[in-house]
Amino acid sequence: MSFALMTILMSGVNMYAMAVVMQTVLGWNLTFSIWVGAGTVALCVMLGGLRSAIINEVQQFVLIWAGAATIPILGLIEAHGWTNRRLRRT
The missing domain is CATH 1.20.5 (Single alpha-helices involved in coiled-coils or other helix-helix interfaces)
Incomplete structure (x- = not known):
């Protein structure tokens, strides 16, 4: 149970951190950056x-x-x- 909770919470933190980096470096909107990050992760999971x-x-x-x-x-x-x-x- 603690592993599942930690995974869910860390996924949110990681998505936000990745979006902030993309927003800072690339100048993208925060929401768009979150969707791009989520899509990238989903693609990696599907391929791997x-x-x-x-x-x-x-x-x-x-x-x-x-x-x-x-x-x-x-x-x-x-x-x-x-x-x-x-x-x-x-």
């Missing part, structure tokens, strides 16, 4: 097959969560843990 699109989404999901987990872990390592004993005054 739905199975390849699903595999791609699953790979992106894993990579997003791996990246989201790596950032706080690296931050905790850099800060020397939860307590950060190096910065405490004694």
Whole structure:
């Protein structure tokens, strides 16, 4: 359920981001840019097959969560843990 919700929300964000880039670079209308982006994605899915699109989404999901987990872990390592004993005054 969470994967489906995330996929739906991220699709909307990705379509909007792609439309803003096309609007900025090409000067197109935002609505037209969204339709062009949606058509491009639909064409790629039809040509590559739905199975390849699903595999791609699953790979992106894993990579997003791996990246989201790596950032706080690296931050905790850099800060020397939860307590950060190096910065405490004694």
